[in-house]
Amino acid sequence: MYCPFCSYADTRVLESRLTENSLRRRRECPECSNRFTTYETAVFHLTVTKKDGREEDFDIQKIYHSIAKACSKTDPATLMQLTKKIEQKILNKKNHPVKTTDIGRIVLSELKKHDKMAYLRYASVYKSIEDPLLLKKELKAIALG
Ligand SMILES: [Zn+2]
Structure with missing residues (x-):
């Protein structure tokens, strides 16, 4: 996952939490220290x-x-x-x-x-x-x- 602030190629996961529909991850960029959240959901085509x-x-x-x-x-x-x-x-x-x-x-x-x-x-x-x-x-x- 690229940092959306500085495009640094790696981010640190601070916290992972399972929600009803997704996995929520709080991330921090080791380069610029900005924090952001990502959501992971299953994608399928039917x-x-x-x-x-x-x-x-x-x-x-x-x-x-x-x-x-x-x-x-x-x-x-x-x-x-x-x-x-x-x-x-x-x-x-x-x-x-x-x-x-x-x-x-x-x-x-x-x-x-x-x-x-x-x-x-x-x-x-x-x-x-x-x-x-x-x-x-x-x-x-x-x-x-
Ligand atoms: Zn960054």
Whole structure:
């Protein structure tokens, strides 16, 4: 890491701290003594295949917003946790690119564990349950449970 102040080729790490999404490092330049902070995050590129066959970059924000819409009563921290869990499942899928229908299925299975109503809302908004009979069955199961 080059010093942003003087371009010196080495910096000293004063402190490392693990945050939720990154590794935060407080650094000092041995040459000019200026201090600055760096954040280390994992970068990965994941492509998803849509129903019509087109490909697009995987965007975790989309997942977050779609589940936020379905889980109206859930606080942002819990939503973030849920999103991370879903993201991990998607990243760990063996076959890439991942199909959006597979992503929908992963989101549904996590929502089902989290909140039955949110699960149904998601399923109806995103038409993730394509079979109307299956949706009916799910609704009935929730009504009974
Ligand atoms: Zn420097």
